[in-house]
Amino acid sequence: xxxxxxxxxxGELLLAAILKTRSLRDLGIVALSNLMTNPLVVSVxxxxxxxxxxxxxxxxxVLLEAGAVFAEGAVYRALIPEKNHPFYFSLSLNAASxxxxxxxxxxxxxxxV
Numbered sequence: 069x070x071x072x073x074x075x076x077x078x079g080e081l082l083l084a085a086i087l088k089t090r091s092l093r094d095l096g097i098v099a100l101s102n103l104m105t106n107p108l109v110v111s112v113x114x115x116x117x118x119x120x121x122x123x124x125x126x127x128x129x130v131l132l133e134a135g136a137v138f139a140e141g142a143v144y145r146a147l148i149p150e151k152n153h154p155f156y157f158s159l160s161l162n163a164a165s166x167x168x169x170x171x172x173x174x175x176x177x178x179x180x181v
Contacts, residue, residue: 072110075172076102079165087157094148098161101143105136137162
């Protein structure tokens with residue numbers, strides 16, 4: 069779980085900085101929103117994979133990632149009001165960290181599924 073959270077934080081904080089999120093406060097909000105959602109996404113999707121195989125894992129992952137995008141977008145809307153499109157911002161950050169994790173898993177052969 070620590071590996072996934074680390075990849076998520078690095079990917080999302082880097083992209084947030086590229087997308088002109090400059091204040092330490094706002095970057096901290098990005099980090100904390102990921103601390104709020106990532107452990108749940110990882111643990112429940114892995115549990116679904118154990119109980120229901122690959123189909124359960126990927127189904128849970130898609131649903132939970134969608135929920136994470138919504139939850140993080142709501143946090144950004146409430147706490148970073150200067151972000152004009154907080155849900156697009158959240159979707160962009162989540163897509164980038166998901167892609168980064170996917171590529172690293174394949175390169176390092178870490179995926180258990």
